[in-house]
Each structure stands twice: as C-alpha cells, then as structure tokens.
Amino acid sequence: MGAQQVREGFTELYGTAPEGVWAAPGRVNVIGEYTDFNEGFVMPLALPHTAVAAVSRRTDCVLRLHSADIDGPIVELHVDELRPLTDTSWAAYPAGVVWVLRQAGHAITGADLHLSSTVPTGAGLSSSAALEVVTALALNDLYDLGLTRPELARLAQRAENDFVGVPCGVMDQTASACCIEGHALHLDCRDLSIRQIPFDLASQGLALLVVDTRVKHALGDGAYAERREGCEKGARQLGVSHLRDVPYDDLDRALGRLSDERVRRYVRHVVSDDHRVEQVVGLLDAGEVRAIGPVLTQGHVSLRDDLRISCPELDLVVDxxxxxxxxxxxxxxxxxxGSAVVLVEASGADTITKAIDEAFAAAGYTAPRVFPAVPSAGARRLS
Structure with missing residues (x-):
C-alpha cells in the first residue's frame, strides 16, 4: 500500500488528515547471523518492502493504532498505562516504541497511527523492526526529539527487548533506520559504527534472490532465547564479555576449554560467522563479488549444523x-x-527459481515466494 492510500486510510479512520507519512524497510541479512547480540559483525541490506505509517500527534495521552493489513478495530491505549510483556499482538511493536520513548524522558503525549506493511511476516525479514522504526522516526519528527538514526534504532530494539519480550540484537532496527540505497551495511554491534559497502549487483551481472519458504517462525517461542543463553554461557566460561572477543585464530583452543557440546557448537558458529562477515567485506572491497558465494554457503552449513536453526525447507533451497x-x-x-538468500548470475535467476519451485513441489511443500533483494533506502519521511 502506497503513501497516498495510507494517508487516505488515516483520514477515513480518524476524520482528519495526518501530519505526515513515513516508511521504514524490512531487511535481509547477507552474512552474520546470531552475531549481533554477541557484539560482533553483521552485513544486512534494506529491502524495497516497507512499513508505511500515517501519524498525527495527540495531547490527551491517548494512543490509537490501526493496521490496514489485519482485520480488527482501532486499538486504543493510554500512554500512562502501557505495561511491558502484556500484549502479544502486532500493536505491541508501535506501543512499545511509545513506552520506550517515555521511559527515556521524552514527553510523548499520544498519537494516532494508521499502518500498512509489504514486509512479509514470519519470513525472517524483520517486519517487526520495520513497524518499530517507522513509529520511532515519525514520533522523532513530530515531537522534534532530535534523535539520530542509530539512537532511534537502539530505542526500537529496546521496545522489542523490554516491551515485547524478544531478546533480539540491534541489527534489524539499525538496518531499517540506517541503510542507504545500493549498499549493504557493515555494522559493528559493539560500538554501533557503520560503514556503507557498495553492493550494486546488477552492474556485475548478478542478483541476490530472497526465497521465502513460507514456513512461519516466531522468535518469542524460546529457541532464540535458548541460543542467546548458550552464547552468554560460552562467553562466561571463556572469560570474555562477549564472544566477539574470541579471536578466530584461537577458536580451536577456545573450543577445547568448553565441556558442554551445545555451548561449544554455538561458540564455533558465532566466532566463525564473525570471521565470515570480515571475509565478505574484504572480498567486496577487492571487487571479488562472485567470491562471496562460497562464504554464504559455509555460513549456512554452520547455521544448520552448529546453531541448528535451519529446517528441511531452507536446506532444500540451499541444496x-x-x-x-x-x-x-x-x-x-x-x-x-523464514527465508534464504541465493547469489546468482542474473542470467540464471529464472532457471534457479524454477528448480527451487520444482523441488518444493516434489517434496510436497507449499510453493515458496522468490524475489530479488534490491539494496534499498532506509527509513524516511514520504510526505
């Protein structure tokens, strides 16, 4: 749904035009998985798919939320009565942003929001971060808070961590807030320093396909938190604050100090995936774009075998x-x-897409959704 449609929907719902319309994208991560909360490195890019929000301020401490994508009435809340971990619906994401801003001392006195999103839900493409960031950017602009994009990302992460209850790292929100068109974002999750890496695949005759398996995932179900706990346990046993501090060259020695097989697998994945991010950045800097392909596949093997977060559909896409x-x-x-990413020669994209479709049909799986990941702009005001 475009900006004009969302604007018109707001006017129809609330009886007056919104003060503005904003958008924030979903993201796909090129490399670096489960490294963000270990204060490591990631390299996402913003997708053209966005959450769009028409927003106006209120002065009566009422927060009204409506989604064009979900059947249901306007959700009406009072900003003084927002409580963490009490709402499991979509409305928790924008409400959590309001709660976090008020916790940080910003005088948010209410708002009306009407939202629509083209970011696929449950596909691992950060639909929740897009909702959080578009809300944060709109309120930042409307209330003249003066927050930077990295600060907005951190606040949006807090909304998901502390209000919704999902212990995610900061990658998704930073990608949504800070990415620029035609680039991937190299993010250091320790100091939040960012570097925009040119990632113009089309000029190289390449394409990055996203394959949404349509297998829904829910990070709040405990599996994500269990792996985070295992990583933190590994860091404690190795005497470091975070696994980022385990040098890749010392990985074998570090693994030898761990007696818990589960923790050992998690540590091996995180330290090696941090190394893979650095490999990909180095190859892109050298203009060796095609050479990142095998590094991506190595990352999948690690996610499948060490972190054990893949599934038959994802493995089928990769294979x-x-x-x-x-x-x-x-x-x-x-x-x-969720989804997989596939680096292909642009001329072979249709052939590979057809092969994946046929493999899913032969396995009796629901047909996947395949689309190109075009590096796109981060969050922005549309009108």
Missing part, C-alpha cells in the same frame, strides 16, 4: 540452488523457517 548453478546460498534471519 537445490547450489546444484542448479548458484554461486552460493544460505538461510537468513532467526531461523526455524
């Missing part, structure tokens, strides 16, 4: 794509379903 001529492929996002 079929690589057997059909892809340069590399891996699952992306939180896992247990």
């Amino acid at each position: 079929t794509a690589n057997a059909s001529g892809a340069l590399g492929a891996r699952m992306t996002g939180g896992g247990f379903g």
Whole structure:
C-alpha cells in the first residue's frame, strides 16, 4: 500500500488528515547471523518492502493504532498505562516504541497511527523492526526529539527487548533506520559504527534472490532465547564479555576449554560467522563479488549444523540452488523457517527459481515466494 492510500486510510479512520507519512524497510541479512547480540559483525541490506505509517500527534495521552493489513478495530491505549510483556499482538511493536520513548524522558503525549506493511511476516525479514522504526522516526519528527538514526534504532530494539519480550540484537532496527540505497551495511554491534559497502549487483551481472519458504517462525517461542543463553554461557566460561572477543585464530583452543557440546557448537558458529562477515567485506572491497558465494554457503552449513536453526525447507533451497548453478546460498534471519538468500548470475535467476519451485513441489511443500533483494533506502519521511 502506497503513501497516498495510507494517508487516505488515516483520514477515513480518524476524520482528519495526518501530519505526515513515513516508511521504514524490512531487511535481509547477507552474512552474520546470531552475531549481533554477541557484539560482533553483521552485513544486512534494506529491502524495497516497507512499513508505511500515517501519524498525527495527540495531547490527551491517548494512543490509537490501526493496521490496514489485519482485520480488527482501532486499538486504543493510554500512554500512562502501557505495561511491558502484556500484549502479544502486532500493536505491541508501535506501543512499545511509545513506552520506550517515555521511559527515556521524552514527553510523548499520544498519537494516532494508521499502518500498512509489504514486509512479509514470519519470513525472517524483520517486519517487526520495520513497524518499530517507522513509529520511532515519525514520533522523532513530530515531537522534534532530535534523535539520530542509530539512537532511534537502539530505542526500537529496546521496545522489542523490554516491551515485547524478544531478546533480539540491534541489527534489524539499525538496518531499517540506517541503510542507504545500493549498499549493504557493515555494522559493528559493539560500538554501533557503520560503514556503507557498495553492493550494486546488477552492474556485475548478478542478483541476490530472497526465497521465502513460507514456513512461519516466531522468535518469542524460546529457541532464540535458548541460543542467546548458550552464547552468554560460552562467553562466561571463556572469560570474555562477549564472544566477539574470541579471536578466530584461537577458536580451536577456545573450543577445547568448553565441556558442554551445545555451548561449544554455538561458540564455533558465532566466532566463525564473525570471521565470515570480515571475509565478505574484504572480498567486496577487492571487487571479488562472485567470491562471496562460497562464504554464504559455509555460513549456512554452520547455521544448520552448529546453531541448528535451519529446517528441511531452507536446506532444500540451499541444496537445490547450489546444484542448479548458484554461486552460493544460505538461510537468513532467526531461523526455524523464514527465508534464504541465493547469489546468482542474473542470467540464471529464472532457471534457479524454477528448480527451487520444482523441488518444493516434489517434496510436497507449499510453493515458496522468490524475489530479488534490491539494496534499498532506509527509513524516511514520504510526505
């Protein structure tokens, strides 16, 4: 749904035109999974798919929320009565942003929001972060808070951590807030420093496909939190604050100090995936774009075997794509379903897409959704 439709929907709902319309994208992560909360490195890019919000301020401390994508009435809340971990609906994401801003001392006195999103839900493409960031940017602008994009990302992360109750890292929100068109974002999750890496695949005759398996995942179901706990346990046992501090060259020695097989697998994945991010950045800097393909596939093997967050559908995408001529492929996002990314020669994209479709049909799986990941702009005001 475009900006004009969302604007018109707001006017129809609330009886007056909104003060503005904003958009924030979903993201796909090229490399670096479960490294963000370990203060490591990630490299996402923003998708063209966005959450769009028409918003106006209120002065009576009422927060009204409506989604064009979900059947249901306007959700009406009072900003003084927002409580963490009490709402499991979509409305918790924008409400959580309001709660976090007020907790940080910003005088948010209410708002009316009408939202619509084209970011696929449950696909590992950060539909929730898009909702959070578009709300944060709109309120930042309307209330003249003066917050920077990285600050908005951190606040949006707090909304998901503390209000919704999902212990995610800061990658998704930073990608949504800070990405720029035609680039991937190299993010250091320790100091939140960012570097925009040119990622113009089309000029190289390449494409990055997103394959949404349509297997829904829910990060609030405990599996994500269990892996985070295991990573934190590994860091404690190795005497470091975060697994980011375990040098890749010392990985074997570090693993030898861990007696818990589960923790050992998690540590191996995180330290090696941090290294893979650095490999990909180095290859892109050198202009060796095709050479990142095998690194992506190595990342999938680690996610499948060490972190154990893949699923048969994701494995089928990766195996079929690589057997059909892809340069590399891996699952992306939180896992247990969701999406994979596949690096292909643009001329072979249709052939590989067809092979994946046929493999899913032969396995009796629901047909996947396949689309190109075009590096797009981060959050912005539309009108």
